[in-house]
Structures are given as structure tokens and as C-alpha cells.
Amino acid sequence: MIQVLVIGAGPAGLAAARAARRLGASVTLLDSSDQLGGQFWRHLPAARPAARERILHHGWDTFQSLSATLESDGGCRIIRSANVFALETAAAGPGTVHVIVGAPDGVGRKRLSFSPDAIVLATGAHDRTLPFPGWDLPGVFTGGAAQALAKGERLAVGRRVVVSGAGPFLLPVAASLVAVGSRVLGVYEANRLPALVRGWLPRPWQLLGAWKKGAELGGYARGHLAHRIPYKLGRAVVAAHGTDRVESVTVAEITADWTPIPGTERRIAVDAVCISHGFTPRLELAVAAGCALTLERFVRVDDRQHSSAPGVYAAGEITGIGGVDLALAEGTIAGHAAAGGTIGDRALRTTVRGRRTFQGFAARIEAAHGIRAGWPEMLTSDTIVCRCEEVTYGHLCETAESTGSRSLRAIKLSTRAGLGICQGRICGRSVEELLACRAGGGLVDGVNTDRRPISGTIRLGELAAAVTPADSYRLTSTSESSKGTL
């Protein structure tokens, strides 16, 4: 029987697990959370049942059906609170996946390893937030944080909040804030109307099949109007102010390339600000597996969602930021192919069509809402770029200039930018972009910040501990697995 290991239990991973099971493969599904659903279907824990939770989610019924099917299926082993900390390639097959299971950042967790016939990577993405003066103050959150705390805990990060950045995600963030009682003073989308038109208007017939996506965004827009939230284009939060916490922000008009326009600044008193400039795919496992990336730095896949690494499939946001419907379609195809199915199979016909419908979204979002080259104009020399190691923009520039280095690795080692505990997840791409435009002719060492051979934090004692053979590790019930993390 084919053994399929699915990493990530968001929309793509859940769909992959179900598709692989339909073809009779033996499936193991891992997620670092103690709940299924990933960030998109982040929900209240079992300890806090709510009668109408579905009104907070798009595709909630799909989620319920996927998770119920998998949870009741003896051929699908679900391991929650499972942190993959390394992936080693092998001469044959996709390699060995090393996992630590237990309370997040706990001690004495259990180490497991898997050597499956096929791996489906569905590791998703996290917010990309560009640095700006004051972004390290408590009270400055990513959009994803506001969303996760609202949906997962019913917590409002602030009473008076502004949302700023770029992309359609700003709308559900504002909607979630309003739903937990925050007053959203404004949503500031950095890009201007011509960019939005350029992204969304061409070939509108291609959008026809994507009516579900339109309905999702339309729902947010209606909520927006109902709560009279100003939605302003071509503006951005360019600074956050306060001593121990954010007390106000400066909002300014910015040009089409995101350079702040002097004289347009306006100060707004807030107690929280939520920033999101798009998403960064979580690529470390794909890189460790040897998967080739596209120019846009997503996992390159063929029509079976197979990557360039043997036996390694990829689905969802790591192949392009395309949203839930694309993730579900890609996951289904990846799981089907990983279990030995072929793309021409009848059962897959609708899904393959669905994937084509939603595939254009990633490119449209990038064209309409992508990060523009003028963003470093927001920075001052004392703006923190690397939050972990507290490396300022000034220090990065001085080091690049005084050493004349065009090597990302060398400048990282000299400044410690990107070498902190988050392993460059938050600042990595920003550091790369800042250095690439400072170093004349760009960086030359071909290094990027997505490579993390140890892909999750693990305590040294746990690393030294014996590995429990995966086959002898059985979870007796789902309640036991969630208890382990409380």
C-alpha cells in the first residue's frame, strides 16, 4: 500500500489527504496546531463550542466535511501538535521527515520520523509585513495575528484600529476586527486604482467561473459599507508612535511605487494597527526536499502538482498565493497523484477544471496589490529591519557600503540580520530586497533566506533524544492528541 505523508492540515492538506485516501493510500496527516483547518479555517477550540461559528468562515461546510471524513477514517492517521523540524533527502524516495510531537515549545516531546513513498507539502504561507518606523512597538500586529486572535479566541487586538498594507486580505482582517467589537478607523490599501484595474480588469471572462471568490470578496465589501469603514487607496501607515505601546500612527499618501508623498501625513490616535503586505510561502521543507522554485519564489509544480524532487508534491499557497478554492483543487490533485492516480482520471475532471479557473488569481493579486519598489523610502536609518537581532536599516546600509560586499551571506553574518530566532521568516525577504538595491548590480552569491535546514525550533535535549519509530506510535483518540497540548 502506498504511504502518503501530508504536511499541513489547511485547505490544501485536508483535500490532499482525502484524495489520497479515496485511492486507498495509507495517509498520515501532520499539523503543528492542535486543530485542523490551518490559518484559513482557524476556529474556536473544542473547549469553546459556538452554535453559529460558520458565519465567520467561507467554505465552513467544506471544512466540516473534510475533517469529519478524515477523523472517522481508520486509514488516515492524523497527528496534531506535530512540528516538522527537518527533512532529509534519500537516494530513493522522497526522503525522511523528522517530527517532534507535543505542547508547542514544550520539553520532553516525542520525536518521530517518517520515510513515506510520497510527501504532499501543504505548508501554506504567513503574512509578509514590510518594516517601517515603529513597527516593533507592542500594538502593531500583522493582519494574520488580528485574524487568528479574532477567529480563534474572539479577541479584539484593539478598540481603535487601522488596517494597512496591500491586498484583498485587508478586507477580511477588517471584517474580523469589527465582528469582535473593534472600531476600524480606516483600511489603507497602498496600491492605486490604475494598479487595481490592471490586475483585476483584463480578461474579465476568466473571472466568470470564479464567482465564489467574487462572492467571498463581495461579502467583505458589503460588511465594509455597513460599518462605514473608509477604504482608501494609495495610502499607507508610514510610522507608528508610542513609548511602551502604539498610541498613534502616521498615514500618508504614497505614489504608485509606494514612495511617501511629503506634506500628506496625517496623525491618527489608535491603540492597535494591523499590517499586511501580502504573504510569504513557507518554503523551508520544499527547499530541504530539493524542490526547484519559480522565479517568483514559489514551488514549481507540473500539472500533477509534482515538484522537481522525486515523490514530493506541493499544493496550496506554497505554489502561489491563490486562495482557498485553488488550494482545495491543488490539494485534491496532489493527493490523487501522490496515491498513484493519474491526472486524466474521470474523478479528477471537475477539479482540474476548477484549478484552471482559480489559477489566474495569483497573478491578478500580484499585479493589483504587489509590493512596489519604493517601499524602502518609508524607512529611516534607525528603523529596525531585523526584529530578532535588532538590526537597523542604517546599520545594514553602512555595512553594505563599507564592506562593498555583494554577498547576502556575508552581509547577514556581519550584521546578524536574519540570523535570529525567527530564522529570517519575518525580515528575510525585506533584507534581500534592501541589500539587492544597495549593492550595485545586485547580490551575487545566489543565496536566499528561504533555506532553513532546521525548519522549526527544537530544544537540544529533544534533538539528542531517541526517535520513536513512527509505526509504533499510535494515537488512541483525537481527544488524547489535543489533551497533549493543553
Place this chain on the structure above:
Amino acid sequence: MPSRLLPFCNDSIRPASPTPVTITVNGEPMTGVTGQSLAGVILAGGTLGFRHTSVAGRPRGVFCGIGVCYDCLVEVNDQRDVRACQRRAAEGDVVRSQHDPLPAGPGEATPTPGVTAS
């Protein structure tokens, strides 16, 4: 108290009546709802700053909320470096904020941040 939990009786999703969970944070008791993360309980208590940084002694709190940024690290029951946004609060958890000043260089004073977590 700017960050706060939506009272369950006002919540349109009609949650069941919540079970309280009490932890201590730097010696002060804080009560949240069972199933909340440590970060959620601390935020709902109105505290945004969780720790001070090593180099400049600047306050930091929850940033990414999904376990990526490590800005919300706290000590829990004598275990250091726990992401407060990832760990669910358990009754009686003893949480302390972390601050690890850098060793002072020759002729330098160790940065001393304010000790309050506001």
C-alpha cells in the same frame, strides 16, 4: 484596556458559556477562557508588551500571532522561550516575561529597560 475578549453574551456566533482559566503573569493573577492561548489571556488582560529586547531594551509583544515571529516568547512554569501565541493556557500556569541583556562590552553599561510590562 484596548485589547479585550468579546463578551460571549454579545457574540453573534452564540458561544456556549465559557469556562474560566486562571494563570499568573509576573506574579499577578489573570483570568481568561479555557482554550485561549497564553497570549490571548495576557492581551485580554490589557497587556500588550510581553518582554524587552536584548540589545536596546525595547518592549515587544505579539506580532504575527501564528508562531512565526517569536516576539511573544515567555517563560512558562520555568520553561523558557515558549511562544505565548502557540501555547494554550492551562489552569495555574506560571508565566514570567523574559529579558536577556547582552553581556556588557568593555567600558559599556548593560542596557536596563523598564521592568513593567504595560
